[in-house]
Amino acid sequence: MGMLYQVILRRVFIGVVTLFCVSAIIFAAVQMLPGDMAQQILGQSATPETLSALRHELGLDQSPLTRYLHWVYGSLHGDFGTSLSNGRPVAEMIGQRMVNTLFLASYTALIAVPLAVTLGLFAALYKDSLYDRFVNVISLAAVSLPEFFIGYILILMFSVTYSVFPSIADVPASASFFDRLYSAFLPVLTLTMVITAHMMRMTRVAVLDLLMLPYIEMAKLKGLSRFKIVIRHALPNAWAPIVNVVAVNLAYLITGVVVVEVVFVYPGLGQLMVDSVVKRDFMVVQACCCIFAVVYISINLLADIISISTNPRLLHRK
Amino acid sequence: MNILTVFKQMSWTARLGIILIALYAFMAVFGPYITPYSETQIVGGEYDPWSAQTWLGTDNLGRDMFSRLIFGARNTIGIALLSTFLAFVIGGVLGLVAATVGGWFEAVLSRIVDMLMSVPQLIGALLLLTIFGTSLLNLVFVIALVDSTRIYRLAKSVAMNVVVTDYMEAARVRGEGLVWLVMFELLPNVKAPLIAEFGLRFCFVFLTISSLSFLGLGLQPPMADWGSMVRENASLISFGDLTPLIPAAAIGVLAIAVNFVVDWFLAQRR
Numbered sequence: 296m297g298m299l300y301q302v303i304l305r306r307v308f309i310g311v312v313t314l315f316c317v318s319a320i321i322f323a324a325v326q327m328l329p330g331d332m333a334q335q336i337l338g339q340s341a342t343p344e345t346l347s348a349l350r351h352e353l354g355l356d357q358s359p360l361t362r363y364l365h366w367v368y369g370s371l372h373g374d375f376g377t378s379l380s381n382g383r384p385v386a387e388m389i390g391q392r393m394v395n396t397l398f399l400a401s402y403t404a405l406i407a408v409p410l411a412v413t414l415g416l417f418a419a420l421y422k423d424s425l426y427d428r429f430v431n432v433i434s435l436a437a438v439s440l441p442e443f444f445i446g447y448i449l450i451l452m453f454s455v456t457y458s459v460f461p462s463i464a465d466v467p468a469s470a471s472f473f474d475r476l477y478s479a480f481l482p483v484l485t486l487t488m489v490i491t492a493h494m495m496r497m498t499r500v501a502v503l504d505l506l507m508l509p510y511i512e513m514a515k516l517k518g519l520s521r522f523k524i525v526i527r528h529a530l531p532n533a534w535a536p537i538v539n540v541v542a543v544n545l546a547y548l549i550t551g552v553v554v555v556e557v558v559f560v561y562p563g564l565g566q567l568m569v570d571s572v573v574k575r576d577f578m579v580v581q582a583c584c585c586i587f588a589v590v591y592i593s594i595n596l597l598a599d600i601i602s603i604s605t606n607p608r609l610l611h612r613k
Numbered sequence: 614m615n616i617l618t619v620f621k622q623m624s625w626t627a628r629l630g631i632i633l634i635a636l637y638a639f640m641a642v643f644g645p646y647i648t649p650y651s652e653t654q655i656v657g658g659e660y661d662p663w664s665a666q667t668w669l670g671t672d673n674l675g676r677d678m679f680s681r682l683i684f685g686a687r688n689t690i691g692i693a694l695l696s697t698f699l700a701f702v703i704g705g706v707l708g709l710v711a712a713t714v715g716g717w718f719e720a721v722l723s724r725i726v727d728m729l730m731s732v733p734q735l736i737g738a739l740l741l742l743t744i745f746g747t748s749l750l751n752l753v754f755v756i757a758l759v760d761s762t763r764i765y766r767l768a769k770s771v772a773m774n775v776v777v778t779d780y781m782e783a784a785r786v787r788g789e790g791l792v793w794l795v796m797f798e799l800l801p802n803v804k805a806p807l808i809a810e811f812g813l814r815f816c817f818v819f820l821t822i823s824s825l826s827f828l829g830l831g832l833q834p835p836m837a838d839w840g841s842m843v844r845e846n847a848s849l850i851s852f853g854d855l856t857p858l859i860p861a862a863a864i865g866v867l868a869i870a871v872n873f874v875v876d877w878f879l880a881q882r883r
Binding site: 313316317320321324325327432435436438439440441442443444447448450451455456462546547549550553554557568569571572573575576577580581583584587588591592595 | 871
């Protein structure tokens with residue numbers, strides 16, 4: 296067991312280092328801006344005096360390393376600087392929106408993960424059956440459809456033709472939990488359809504790959520039923536790949552969230568980020584980018600840890 | 614004859630895919646000759662309904678939807694193809710060279726790529742577009758750059774199995790240069806998986822660009838483009854009008870068609 300903790304500790308350490316490198320890359324990318332931030336804000340007609348005053352105010356007269364460290368230190372304390380477009384603290388703009396986005400993502404994950412794993416297992420179980428082929432074609436199609444297409448079709452069906460669910464998922468901060476579940480239902484359904492298709496296909500392949508191994512052949516020769524082979528023999532070994540599949544798709548969810556939030560006018564981080572890109576508000580984009588990267592890296596880290604702990608053989612891998 | 618026999622052996626999904634792709638290619642190449650109006654010509658009022666003159670009605674500025682839909686094929690597919698191609702040149706060349714050279718070059722490059730890959734693709738593209746601005750040229754480069762990390766990974770891992778073969782060793786001992794090694798020894802032997810990947814990456818790039826355009830950050834007006842056409846006319850949907858969904862469907866159908874063909878291609882090789 297001690298060995299397991301060591302491996303996990305090492306993974307967490309690598310994760311933290313990656314995070315620092317990514318934040319440095321993001322920070323460096325913003326510095327590559329043609330001209331500098333003060334020039335961008337004031338435009339070409341600015342006088343040298345106002346330029347240097349703003350440079351001083353933004354701390355641009357300090358060395359990049361000092362600014363980077365200052366920024367990291369601030370971010371760790373929840374201070375992401377002030378927005379360039381409206382002068383409000385970035386942390387204040389992000390706060391509630393981050394909660395909303397996490398709510399949307401976890402709501403989706405709770406529905407999509409069990410659904411996809413079950414569907415994928417059955418598709419592997421009844422490989423080449425009519426069900427398998429049907430699900431395969433449908434999911435291949437669903438993978439290819441843009442999120443906004445699915446979103447608008449659902450709006451057309453559930454809020455225009457039959458007014459069952461609202462098309463605008465704008466929840467006031469005071470809304471009760473059930474109101475939130477209700478008004479976020481269509482965005483969640485959209486995301487669920489997109490990632491379930493991905494996840495299901497990958498689960499199916501992961502289980503099918505296992506079914507080709509010799510010990511499964513042995514179980515087959517013993518005369519076990521296909522159901523028993525999959526549930527008792529394949530599944531315990533399939534957890535690690537399935538967890539990875541789930542992680543990949545939850546990470547994919549981050550990208551999907553951006554588009555879906557715009558379609559449903561959902562007050563989340565993705566929408567804020569898109570608005571800020573249009574306004575070229577670097578401080579907000581930089582902060583959002585880091586938050587998305589943190590979530591992405593954490594999900595992958597968690598998946599790594601779960602697969603290591605369900606499969607002791609991974610402990611000895613280099 | 615050969616192509617016909619292959620076509621006959623395909624699964625029905627792959628055959629459907631090929632036919633659809635050919636149709637899109639036709640629209641993209643001959644677009645300007647078959648549309649009744651030009652890309653930016655204003656032909657009627659705002660949001661006119663479907664009629665004999667404007668088959669799919671007009672958009673938010675009174676431009677013909679049908680003409681813009683066909684022009685969109687050229688713009689959207691063209692930009693996506695260009696970006697994918699560029700991504701393959703950057704990622705593919707770096708990946709193959711890294712596998713051939715090995716050593717610190719490969720180690721450093723792979724670590725950098727790992728770092729870049731821990732930022733989700735769309736988010737990375739959004740960051741870069743904020744910095745460089747949303748011009749067409751920037752869009753192509755940003756998408757290519759962000760996508761090339763995935764291609765680097767694949768090209769390197771496929772090439773790793775080839776660089777250890779005897780014929781590569783023989784060529785090296787013969788004193789061939791890096792360019793020869795990569796172009797004539799390595800590339801012919803890693804072509805097949807890279808071609809299949811090209812199809813998949815094209816789909817991905819195409820969907821990413823459409824999403825960016827939908828968000829207002831991809832192809833810029835007045836260029837006709839499917840993603841931005843959905844965005845510009847989305848308000849019609851709340852009146853139960855299907856028209857804005859047609860460009861969205863055009864995106865989806867092409868992606869499905871390519872996926873069907875790639876799926877068949879991959880199943881062939883198993």
